[in-house]
Amino acid sequence: MVADMLSRRHDNPTRSGRPRSAAADTAILLATRAALVELGWSKLSMGDVAARAGVAKTTLYRRWASKNELVVDAVAVIFDEIEIHDRGSLTADIEGVVLQFAALLERPETKTALMAVVAESTRDDALRDRIRTAIVDRQKGLVVKGRERAQARGELAYESDPEVAARNADLIFDVIAGAVVHRTLVSAEPVDEEWARGFTLLLVAGLGANQGA
Amino acid sequence: MVADMLSRRHDNPTRSGRPRSAAADTAILLATRAALVELGWSKLSMGDVAARAGVAKTTLYRRWASKNELVVDAVAVIFDEIEIHDRGSLTADIEGVVLQFAALLERPETKTALMAVVAESTRDDALRDRIRTAIVDRQKGLVVKGRERAQARGELAYESDPEVAARNADLIFDVIAGAVVHRTLVSAEPVDEEWARGFTLLLVAGLGANQGA
Amino acid sequence: MVADMLSRRHDNPTRSGRPRSAAADTAILLATRAALVELGWSKLSMGDVAARAGVAKTTLYRRWASKNELVVDAVAVIFDEIEIHDRGSLTADIEGVVLQFAALLERPETKTALMAVVAESTRDDALRDRIRTAIVDRQKGLVVKGRERAQARGELAYESDPEVAARNADLIFDVIAGAVVHRTLVSAEPVDEEWARGFTLLLVAGLGANQGA
Amino acid sequence: MVADMLSRRHDNPTRSGRPRSAAADTAILLATRAALVELGWSKLSMGDVAARAGVAKTTLYRRWASKNELVVDAVAVIFDEIEIHDRGSLTADIEGVVLQFAALLERPETKTALMAVVAESTRDDALRDRIRTAIVDRQKGLVVKGRERAQARGELAYESDPEVAARNADLIFDVIAGAVVHRTLVSAEPVDEEWARGFTLLLVAGLGANQGA
DNA sequence: TCATAAGCGAGACGGTACGTCTTGTCTTCTC
DNA sequence: GAGAAGACAAGACGTACCGTCTCGCTTATGA
Numbered sequence: 001m002v003a004d005m006l007s008r009r010h011d012n013p014t015r016s017g018r019p020r021s022a023a024a025d026t027a028i029l030l031a032t033r034a035a036l037v038e039l040g041w042s043k044l045s046m047g048d049v050a051a052r053a054g055v056a057k058t059t060l061y062r063r064w065a066s067k068n069e070l071v072v073d074a075v076a077v078i079f080d081e082i083e084i085h086d087r088g089s090l091t092a093d094i095e096g097v098v099l100q101f102a103a104l105l106e107r108p109e110t111k112t113a114l115m116a117v118v119a120e121s122t123r124d125d126a127l128r129d130r131i132r133t134a135i136v137d138r139q140k141g142l143v144v145k146g147r148e149r150a151q152a153r154g155e156l157a158y159e160s161d162p163e164v165a166a167r168n169a170d171l172i173f174d175v176i177a178g179a180v181v182h183r184t185l186v187s188a189e190p191v192d193e194e195w196a197r198g199f200t201l202l203l204v205a206g207l208g209a210n211q212g213a
Numbered sequence: 214m215v216a217d218m219l220s221r222r223h224d225n226p227t228r229s230g231r232p233r234s235a236a237a238d239t240a241i242l243l244a245t246r247a248a249l250v251e252l253g254w255s256k257l258s259m260g261d262v263a264a265r266a267g268v269a270k271t272t273l274y275r276r277w278a279s280k281n282e283l284v285v286d287a288v289a290v291i292f293d294e295i296e297i298h299d300r301g302s303l304t305a306d307i308e309g310v311v312l313q314f315a316a317l318l319e320r321p322e323t324k325t326a327l328m329a330v331v332a333e334s335t336r337d338d339a340l341r342d343r344i345r346t347a348i349v350d351r352q353k354g355l356v357v358k359g360r361e362r363a364q365a366r367g368e369l370a371y372e373s374d375p376e377v378a379a380r381n382a383d384l385i386f387d388v389i390a391g392a393v394v395h396r397t398l399v400s401a402e403p404v405d406e407e408w409a410r411g412f413t414l415l416l417v418a419g420l421g422a423n424q425g426a
Numbered sequence: 427m428v429a430d431m432l433s434r435r436h437d438n439p440t441r442s443g444r445p446r447s448a449a450a451d452t453a454i455l456l457a458t459r460a461a462l463v464e465l466g467w468s469k470l471s472m473g474d475v476a477a478r479a480g481v482a483k484t485t486l487y488r489r490w491a492s493k494n495e496l497v498v499d500a501v502a503v504i505f506d507e508i509e510i511h512d513r514g515s516l517t518a519d520i521e522g523v524v525l526q527f528a529a530l531l532e533r534p535e536t537k538t539a540l541m542a543v544v545a546e547s548t549r550d551d552a553l554r555d556r557i558r559t560a561i562v563d564r565q566k567g568l569v570v571k572g573r574e575r576a577q578a579r580g581e582l583a584y585e586s587d588p589e590v591a592a593r594n595a596d597l598i599f600d601v602i603a604g605a606v607v608h609r610t611l612v613s614a615e616p617v618d619e620e621w622a623r624g625f626t627l628l629l630v631a632g633l634g635a636n637q638g639a
Numbered sequence: 640m641v642a643d644m645l646s647r648r649h650d651n652p653t654r655s656g657r658p659r660s661a662a663a664d665t666a667i668l669l670a671t672r673a674a675l676v677e678l679g680w681s682k683l684s685m686g687d688v689a690a691r692a693g694v695a696k697t698t699l700y701r702r703w704a705s706k707n708e709l710v711v712d713a714v715a716v717i718f719d720e721i722e723i724h725d726r727g728s729l730t731a732d733i734e735g736v737v738l739q740f741a742a743l744l745e746r747p748e749t750k751t752a753l754m755a756v757v758a759e760s761t762r763d764d765a766l767r768d769r770i771r772t773a774i775v776d777r778q779k780g781l782v783v784k785g786r787e788r789a790q791a792r793g794e795l796a797y798e799s800d801p802e803v804a805a806r807n808a809d810l811i812f813d814v815i816a817g818a819v820v821h822r823t824l825v826s827a828e829p830v831d832e833e834w835a836r837g838f839t840l841l842l843v844a845g846l847g848a849n850q851g852a
Numbered sequence: 853t854c855a856t857a858a859g860c861g862a863g864a865c866g867g868t869a870c871g872t873c874t875t876g877t878c879t880t881c882t883c
Numbered sequence: 884g885a886g887a888a889g890a891c892a893a894g895a896c897g898t899a900c901c902g903t904c905t906c907g908c909t910t911a912t913g914a
Contacts (some may be wrong), residue, residue, distance in 0.1 A: 261869095
């Protein structure tokens with residue numbers, strides 16, 4: 001679906017001339033991920049990606065305005081892999097998401113790239129929006145979905161004020177994603193099952209108590 | 214104290230020849246922070262920093278092997294500003310730290326630089342160590358201190374197993390720092406007093422419940 | 427014709443991509459001569475030449491591997507100016523060439539550059555070949571032409587052995603060019619008409635006597 | 640005697656403090672020649688010479704103002720080796736000098752260095768004087784000496800006008816030195832006995848004929 | 853079927869920054 | 884005060900990428 005979204009850029013219906021090669025798109029994103037794995041963000045160069053993809057640099061710039069946008073798109077698709085299966089309880093659901101997210105951050109192409117584009121996004125509003133659309137918002141959906149399940153199970157109360165509900169979802173998302181990212185990249189310690197359990201315990205306890213408030 | 218630590222690099226007791234200029238060290242770090250504010254991480258260039266500092270590029274490279282290490286040192290000193298004052302309760306203490314940390318992350322020189330060096334550190338062990346020593350470990354101390362205060366106040370129980378205690382401190386540190394960083398840089402929303410209160414509420418509730426476990 | 431020779435470098439028939447700018451070639455050689463006049467060999471820098479030519483350094487390095495080769499090409503074209511007009515006698519022809527060559531060596535761009543590239547050529551075979559092709563061989567042709575005229579006039583006998591003839595031409599070339607260069611650059615005295623007359627007298631006398639041998 | 644001349648620079652009679660090390664002078668000139676052999680003129684650096692000589696750069700700059708002057712002095716001493724032995728005839732004397740001079744130019748340290756300093760001297764009057772004093776004038780003496788011998792033998796007539804005599808000596812010097820240098824460095828052909836014989840024949844014939852004029 | 857229009861590869865182009873190297877000066881301590 | 888050691892300002896070096904451009908060629912569409 002990310003692919004859909006991205007390709008929609010080319011959907012201009014009235015278009016003459018040779019159409020853009022879909023194969024090139026694929027090859028470039030693939031090459032980008034490969035280059036990220038091998039070289040990391042800072043050593044990745046557009047020329048190198050083009051060469052790997054067997055594509056001219058022009059072709060690359062015709063589709064992405066900069067290294068940053070290319071990398072966001074290349075990485076975004078990975079985040080679609082996270083799914084929230086119903087594991088029967090809020091605790092189990094959160095633990096599952098935490099471990100999935102951690103596994104994803106362990107992959108070398110995300111590890112470097114994610115922080116790098118976030119760093120760049122602090123200076124580039126277009127990039128920030130792209131990140132939000134391509135990555136953040138879709139993940140935030142997982143939190144909402146998880147909460148709905150917990151409410152259906154009776155683990156969490158329904159929140160009547162939609163604004164409060166949204167704020168809560170945001171907070172929980174920042175706590176989960178933030179903790180996992182920080183543990184993985186800044187503290188540089190592994191997110192194993194033990195840590196996931198400890199963290200989830202803390203969070204669920206916090207959530208439960210917050211209920212009353 | 215950071216300055217001490219950094220300058221210890223030059224402490225070689227048997228040293229002939231002209232000694233390194235301490236003024237240059239200072240000027241370079243100052244220039245680096247200024248350049249970060251103006252240009253951000255990715256546009257910051259060694260030549261520019263040297264020019265701002267009124268120093269030759271060689272002088273700069275004699276002290277720091279790369280842009281990354283220079284920036285870590287330049288930014289590290291800022292983190293010393295966070296202090297944990299006794300505000301009378303665990304909740305107030307945490308809220309204080311959260312707001313201080315957020316204020317620090319709002320500063321343009323930290324905003325970009327921090328994520329960027331973290332991104333680089335995923336590919337560079339020496340850099341990761343430098344970050345840990347210069348930034349992470351010192352902040353982790355704040356968590357320990359805050360817990361001791363809470364224990365003295367009777368808000369938290371004493372943990373007899375030192376390993377468990379350490380693990381807990383790490384977890385709490387990742388949750389606090391992670392949430393603030395994620396809110397600020399990834400979600401790109403402000404950490405205001407309201408958010409700080411909500412987050413602290415969640416965390417303190419979680420901590421309290423965890424006690425029994 | 428030098429230009430032809432140089433441009434032949436680009437004659438590759440199967441060539442895709444944007445072709446090299448001929449204007450850049452010209453601008454660079456012009457800028458090089460200007461820089462030689464102003465700064466001399468040792469202070470001439472590639473960056474400066476590029477800037478004068480309104481060209482990127484890369485463009486310059488794409489065409490010439492080093493300062494030396496660039497300067498040889500830039501200077502070579504000047505040597506095409508020497509022509510041997512028929513002045514009616516061997517003596518007059520030689521005097522003419524001597525004065526033309528001296529005038530050329532007086533020009534600031536040749537003065538420094540010629541000796542400098544010769545100096546470098548003692549360590550660099552490719553450079554030596556380039557100098558030979560671009561400068562030496564073409565000048566040697568003048569000697570041959572002058573001899574033919576003298577032979578036609580009956581001033582010199584025809585040499586039947588072509589190898590001996592070639593050796594003689596080489597010798598005469600080294601004597602003429604060597605004496606003028608040495609007088610101009612090493613002794614640092616002017617080559618005026620008087621000196622030219624004395625030198626020619628000596629040489630013609632030597633040639634006449636050599637005839638019988 | 641060159642050494643004398645050079646060291647006279649330090650003869651200041653009223654001088655307090657530690658005297659300059661004579662060993663350093665020797666070591667530096669030796670190191671310079673060694674570096675010339677290995678690296679050639681353009682790759683020779685003052686730092687490298689200092690290191691080879693086991694001497695600080697300061698020591699080096701205290702004695703020579705620049706790379707050029709150092710090299711002139713280092714090379715000059717070599718030219719003292721040429722002597723003009725009485726071989727019984729003008730022809731033999733000239734042939735001897737030509738071969739000695741050629742042998743000297745074949746040495747790698749002179750080959751590169753000589754042309755290089757000459758090139759620099761076209762832009763630097765002080766350097767030109769130093770070359771003249773250290774190298775040119777002393778060699779010109781050889782020509783005068785050779786002529787005196789030839790006059791004593793009756794091979795050449797005495798010239799009554801001293802100015803004409805001086806001009807002649809200069810001319811002959813430029814012809815001999817110029818031809819050998821040009822043959823060796825520009826034409827890049829060897830000066831063997833055959834060439835020396837041919838050249839000498841030409842020169843002596845020219846000299847003989849010039850006599851009457 | 854043939855012009856028009858865009859895509860595409862190749863690679864040159866003007867720039868900017870890189871990290872290294874030299875130059876000649878300076879500052880410190882030791883002899 | 885000479886000398887060894889080495890820091891320093893200045894600036895050139897040659898390389899690597901950037902993002903743009905200019906070629907000649909290919910592949911669609913629509914007149």
